[in-house]
Amino acid sequence: MDRLIEAINNVQNPSVVGLDPTEALVPPQVVASFADEVRDSVDSLDELPAAQLAVAYFEFNRTIIDAVADIVPAVKPQIAMYEALGPAGVDVYTMTCEYAAQQGLYVLGDVKRGDIGSTAAAYAHHLNGVAAASEDDNAFDPWHEDAVTVNPYLGTDGITPFVEAATEADKDIFVLVRTSNPSSSELQMLDLADGKKVYEHVADLVEGWGAETIGEHGYSRVGAVVGATHPEEGRALRARMPHTFFLVPGYGAQGGTAQDVAGMFDADGSGALVNSSRGIIGAWKKSGKYSESLSADEALDLVAESARQAALDMRDALRIAVYR
Numbered sequence: 001m002d003r004l005i006e007a008i009n010n011v012q013n014p015s016v017v018g019l020d021p022t023e024a025l026v027p028p029q030v031v032a033s034f035a036d037e038v039r040d041s042v043d044s045l046d047e048l049p050a051a052q053l054a055v056a057y058f059e060f061n062r063t064i065i066d067a068v069a070d071i072v073p074a075v076k077p078q079i080a081m082y083e084a085l086g087p088a089g090v091d092v093y094t095m096t097c098e099y100a101a102q103q104g105l106y107v108l109g110d111v112k113r114g115d116i117g118s119t120a121a122a123y124a125h126h127l128n129g130v131a132a133a134s135e136d137d138n139a140f141d142p143w144h145e146d147a148v149t150v151n152p153y154l155g156t157d158g159i160t161p162f163v164e165a166a167t168e169a170d171k172d173i174f175v176l177v178r179t180s181n182p183s184s185s186e187l188q189m190l191d192l193a194d195g196k197k198v199y200e201h202v203a204d205l206v207e208g209w210g211a212e213t214i215g216e217h218g219y220s221r222v223g224a225v226v227g228a229t230h231p232e233e234g235r236a237l238r239a240r241m242p243h244t245f246f247l248v249p250g251y252g253a254q255g256g257t258a259q260d261v262a263g264m265f266d267a268d269g270s271g272a273l274v275n276s277s278r279g280i281i282g283a284w285k286k287s288g289k290y291s292e293s294l295s296a297d298e299a300l301d302l303v304a305e306s307a308r309q310a311a312l313d314m315r316d317a318l319r320i321a322v323y324r
């Protein structure tokens, strides 16, 4: 986690921009502008809509990355949005991760993987890449992620391969502990025989999974996902998990505020990274400046200007609430 913490310190901003494009979040004239280019590149017309959206997603992401790269430490592409488009979308996911990394950003791949150990080992190649062909070669990293999110439902043997791959590649993982969604309590708040809630038991496991990997800043490679929509539990988890860095989604579009997440930071104002996706990449829709008559370039300029302003507003709100 040291690289992430240093990136946050460099910009004095503990927030991450979620790159979760959907057709509704990309201005239609941007999508339309790729029609001719894509028509020439597909094998069959059936592929056209997905291919066209995928190219538009990349241009949209590149615009946002360029607009925020100097003020945020990290981006979090959500792989579901890209997988929805098939192979063209997955290509754009990896291209987005690579482009963000080239701009100096920490890239947190929200892939939420989890499976039995042997399969988890294959998923963990998101972190340590494809093995080198010989001792003289480097592993090939097609994903360009610095961290991935992991689902703990399968227990320790589903997590260990990720911890090993993260350690080998100097990367990190973030394990779901107390998620931000409305139904999260159905499982996570259940009482266990020993008096703990399920999410508290998972929290204790996460703290243990990371114990051998604590870095210079006191946090391990095994982070936790804790929703901004659970401020009280997040504050309690901060005390319970002193060596676990938090990824905090649920800010903005899901209702979480800077005040809600303040208790998830440690006494030094470190220990957490707050995500906003739709609140930043969709800010152009709420700007009051959008019109169908804008050209594709003008629409992308509006996307950039609105995303940057939303990211600055989030940064400033977090600075007031956290770096008190």
Ligand SMILES: O=c1ccn([C@@H]2O[C@H](COP(=O)(O)O)[C@@H](O)[C@H]2O)c(=O)[nH]1
Pocket (backbone or CB within 6 Å): 018, 020, 078, 110, 178, 179, 180, 181, 225, 226, 227, 249, 250, 251, 252, 253, 254, 275, 276, 277, 278, 279
């Ligand atoms: O508990 C969780 C875990 C992950 N997420 C992901 O974060 C973003 C949130 O998007 P917003 O548009 O800012 O609501 C999205 O990729 C989720 O899959 C989460 O929301 N909650």
